[in-house]
Amino acid sequence: LIAFFKPKPLAGRRVLMTAGPTYEPLDPVRGITNISSGKMGYALARALRHAGAEVQLVSGPVALPAPAGVERIGVMTAAEMHLAVMQRVAHADVFIGVAAVADYRPDDAAEHKIKKTGEAPVIRLARNPDILADVASLPAAPFCVGFAAESRDLESYARGKLEAKRLKLVVGNLVQDGMGGDTNRVVLFDAAGDHPLPAASKDEVAAGIVAHLARMLDA
Ligand code: CTP
Ligand code: CA
Numbered sequence: 001l002i003a004f005f006k007p008k009p010l011a012g013r014r015v016l017m018t019a020g021p022t023y024e025p026l027d028p029v030r031g032i033t034n035i036s037s038g039k040m041g042y043a044l045a046r047a048l049r050h051a052g053a054e055v056q057l058v059s060g061p062v063a064l065p066a067p068a069g070v071e072r073i074g075v076m077t078a079a080e081m082h083l084a085v086m087q088r089v090a091h092a093d094v095f096i097g098v099a100a101v102a103d104y105r106p107d108d109a110a111e112h113k114i115k116k117t118g119e120a121p122v123i124r125l126a127r128n129p130d131i132l133a134d135v136a137s138l139p140a141a142p143f144c145v146g147f148a149a150e151s152r153d154l155e156s157y158a159r160g161k162l163e164a165k166r167l168k169l170v171v172g173n174l175v176q177d178g179m180g181g182d183t184n185r186v187v188l189f190d191a192a193g194d195h196p197l198p199a200a201s202k203d204e205v206a207a208g209i210v211a212h213l214a215r216m217l218d219a
Helices: 039-050 078-091 131-136 154-164 202-218
Strands: 014-019 023-027 030-033 054-059 071-074 094-097 104-106 125-127 143-150 169-174 186-190 193-196
Touching: 014 039, 014 078, 030 104, 039 054, 039 202, 054 078, 078 131, 094 131, 131 143, 143 154, 143 202, 154 169, 154 186, 169 202, 186 202
Parallel strands: 014 054, 014 094, 023 104, 054 071, 094 143, 143 169
Antiparallel strands: 023 030, 104 125, 169 186, 186 193
C-alpha cells in the first residue's frame, strides 16, 4: 500500500477525522451506543497516512490498535468527541467524519447504578451536537467529508447530507454492505456526480477514497 502511494498525493495536508461509535452513559455500567467496528475509519486513517497526510484520529471506543504514524485521541461520548474536534479543527485542512455518532444521549445520566424495580423506567433523551455540521459551518471551515450509512434510499439520503451539511464529499454505503466486516461497497457523492467504487476490502476502498480526495484537493 505504501508503494501504491508514491509519490505522496497528500503530503503536507493536515487531516482531522472521527471514527468508531460514541457511547452515551445511562448510569456507571450502562449506556446507549451505535454499532460501529471502526474498521472503515481506521483503514481510511492508514490510507491517508500512507498518502503522506498528517492525521489526527478522534476515536470512540473500538477494539483496534492506533494506526502507525497517526495521532489517536480516545473519547467516549459525542460531547467529548465534539470538544476534541473543536479544539483541533483550526489546524486542519481536511475534516472527515466517519464516526457513528449517537444522535441522542440519556438526558440525565445517573450517578449510581440504576436498580431494578417493579416498573420499567422511561429513558428521556437529549439531542447531541452534530460535529460534522458544526465543523462545516465554521467561518474558516476545512474541506469537509461526511459518511452516510443508510439502510435504504442511499443516493437521496447521501445527497441530502451533502447539501444540508454543506459538505464537499459524502461517502455513502448501505449498512448491509459494510457493517462489521472487512469489506465494503461505497458510492462517492460530490457536486460532479456519483462515483461508485468497486466492492473491495476496506483497505482498498480507503485507497479509492483517498485517491478521489487527492484529486478534489488538487483541482
Ligand atoms: N455526524 C456527526 N455528528 C453527529 C451525527 C453525525 O459528526 N451528531 C456525522 C457522521 O460522522 C457522518 C455524517 O455526520 O459523517 C452523517 O451521519 P448520519 O448519522 O448518517 O447523519 P445524520 O445527520 O445524523 O442523519 P440520520 O442519522 O438521521 O440519518
Ligand atoms: Ca445520525
